[in-house]
Amino acid sequence: MNRKIKTIIIDDEPLSRDEMKYLLQNYSDIEIVAEADSGEKGLEMIMIKEPDVAFIDIEMPQMSGLDLARTLQKMKKIPLIIFATAYPNYAAKAFRVDALDYLLKPFDEDQLNETMKRIKKRLNREEKAEQVSPIAKLAVEDEGRIVYLSPTEIVYLYREERETIICTEDRKFSLKTPIKELEEKLKGFPFFRTHKSYLVNLDKIEELIPWFNGAYQLKVEGKKDEIPVSRNYVKSLRERLEL
Structure with missing residues (x-):
């Protein structure tokens, strides 16, 4: 700067x-x-x-x-x-x-x-x-309505079968868009692929926890779920988190 x-x-x-x-x-x-x-x-x-x-x-x-x-x-x-x-x-x-x-x-x-x-x-x-940043808001459907999410609201998102689940601190939204396409849309925001099925907002990470065989798990703000970090992504994630 x-x-x-x-x-x-x-x-x-x-x-x-x-x-x-x-x-x-x-x-x-x-x-x-x-x-x-x-x-x-x-x-x-x-x-x-x-x-x-x-x-x-x-x-x-x-x-x-x-x-x-x-x-x-x-x-x-x-x-x-x-x-x-x-x-x-x-x-x-x-x-x-x-x-x-x-x-x-x-x-x-x-x-x-x-x-x-x-x-x-x-x-x-x-x-x-x-x-x-290519977008200001991400459009998702919610009970017949279109909700516009700021990327800063998103804690993490993951792929489950044929749907992508977007998790904010208090809501979940599902959409058909592949996680790879959403990752491209969210370029410029602090999102990181921790696993082939998970994309996490780095600003929401609280803890990085050793798991087994070189893998880790993440704890994020406002969520009890632990997010997997595969061995292939650990080194890059640690560098991004300034550890």
Whole structure:
């Protein structure tokens, strides 16, 4: 990407904000557009400045970092969330609100460097998706009506006999279109073929679980089902997930 990455730092501790600002000065493509000393002020500044990235402390009075992240999920334009905290025990909760990364205080420069690589990779991917996405909505039939699904709503889809089943967080839709044709339509969005019969939204993945004989299974947001990952796809999937 050829533009500056607009960044906000939200932390109730001035020294922590200063440390993060100092470390981010080493990255010429980072532009700190705002800082805030509370979750409430951070939310206000995010709405005004529309940053690409938000470094957020978790333990803050009144509105915690997790509360702020949950509120951000309701917004149309959500910044990438990086939690920066002294407490390691919030990691699981952090990733349930789609945090891209989790930094522990005192900040480690090598760890921050890895975080920056993730940020740039995700923003590059999103920019490419905006440029080449061939569709805005996917049309599916539902009890005689045509429903238009945003690709971001789709958690995964799979082929079952002669039908393709599309799964959102709370609904299932079936259509005759082959999974290969849908994969082509969804190019530019973060979908990945984990198995000959499964296509998964990478942004919805929560866990990658070893299974047997080199195969894995995936857990995705809002679903109890475990999705198979065949051995042929594991290496590429791990690279895409930045493991």
